[in-house]
Amino acid sequence: MGSGARLARAGRAGGARRHSRRAAPGGGRRGRLRRRHLLTPRKRHGYNPSSNRPSRGNARPPGETAMQVRVRYAPSPTGLQHIGGVRTALFNYLFARSKGGKFILRLEDTDRSRFSQDYVQNLYDTFEWLGVKWDEGPDVGGPVAPYIQSERFDLYREHAERLVSLGRAYYCFCGEERVAKFHSDVQDEEGGAEGASFGYDRHCRNIDPAEAKVRAASERHVIRLKIPLGETTEFEDELLGNIAWKNEDVNPDPVLLKSDGFPTYHLANVVDDHLMGITHVMRAQEWISSTPLHVIMYQAFGWEPPAFCHLPMVMGEDGRKLSKRHGATSVDEFRKGGYLPEALLNYVGMLGASYEDGRDLYPLADLERLFSVEHLKKAPAVFDYKRLEWFNGQYIRQTPDAELAALVMPWLEEAGIAKKGDAAFEAAVLAAMPLAKERLHYLRDAPSVMGFLFAEPPVPAPEEFFPKKFDAAMTRSALAEARALLAARFPASDEELEEAYRARATELGLKLGDLLMPLRVAVTGSRASPPLFGSIRLLGLDRSLARIDRSLAALGS
């Protein structure tokens, strides 16, 4: 198969190693060494892809090398983009970038009952926000367009029929009601599933093909894949090694073409991956059990399957597949929660993967360079919100003040603090950035951290002003002292002011904090605030004094 050095192997480290390719089964997390052996060519079916590739689906635009990696993210617009999807997309993207290949977006909108255009929009918005771009896709086009499955409708029936005429698939006339009863037992997990049957019973498999064809012309039907019985299907997973399934254990004769004429994921996925010249299929491990089924389809079509790489899943804290009940999982929620896309990308990029020992912060560009299947883990990873929060803080602190000020503006506007397009206000926010920056864990913290600089905070309850062991009267006189000192010394440096207060405190037999806490609460409206003198400087002496007087009054006489 000389020319069989094909797409699927593109970007691998070459065929230099040709010893045992077989991954050792079972245990050991030391997959690295083993995986190296996977770089050897795999068994092929002596099939030359280019001869079989339809003209519309030539994945190799002229001028590009035959070995180019082509991977895709193929979401179904039936929900908001979530962490799991982003992870899959990101890893595909990184793989493509690291190999100088193409990253493709394909919309798998074959589930008409759950489809919504809003979700398509959400998909675009999400990845635009994240800054992850595809080389080919519905919006940017490409050599194997269209990239929306509903626009490739005819292709799927064509291919399903082809499988029928090949004797590898068949018409099925069983109603959904009949089939449903085979699944009912799966629901009661624990219970008496003794001898329960699962999946379809292959009822229509042996209808005479000629008769079936006639019936199909008038009767509502689906097309099912005829799983060859008595065989074993195996494939080499780039990450997991050799995986073998007895055909009896694969989903019995799954539906390929639904009764509404749309393909199921299985059909559309295989047909499009082939036609679009996809070389590597990287997807979450939840897909692994349908991979043998896909391999059987490739074989039935006489096509060379792509390389498969099943990524470790992302779990919630309870160790189960990440879902809504674990908290925020849609990217929208993270966006609205004040996360930076860079932080999310960095964090998600490290779930189930590692790059350089001892490093945590990786800008996207570095990930693009460093990504490698060899550094992927096999075990699932738990999504840790606390760790993400840390990443977010890191990226916030790395963001230049001007940029951060702009990012924070929508939150200030929403809190009613900022007026849109007010240049003076924007300048003030920028000026406050050095003080606020290291106090922001999320962008949404901006109003609570710096709001007092712009809007008059309510006067706190008297106790809020009290230094330790102080009562109202003591606090009031301390605040009066602080006010007098401020009025007298104000346009001084922070150091000078602090020295002045320290000296005065000593004179009064107080601690520095006893003088400054009431002042802080009066000026900022809170016991926790950015540095006091800096805040006063931003606020201006007059406004500060006014707040102090207000507080003095509230503390009584």
Added chain:
RNA sequence: GUCUCCUUCGUCUAUCGGUUAGGACAUCGGAUUUUCAUUCCGACAAGAGGGGUUCGACUCCCCUAGGAGAUGCCA
């Protein structure tokens, strides 16, 4: 139930048969400090269990246990 995959600190991870098993987050303690935060320092904390192979096993093999996923005319 069946099949498949997985198994290092609470969490994310490093370890390519020989290490005091390293780092990060979290937690706790300390330092800096006008509060909070940041930052810095320190502490706590791991090879699921049992058998092999080997001079030597977290690393290789087997078994057990545990976890997860799949078992749809959803993807």
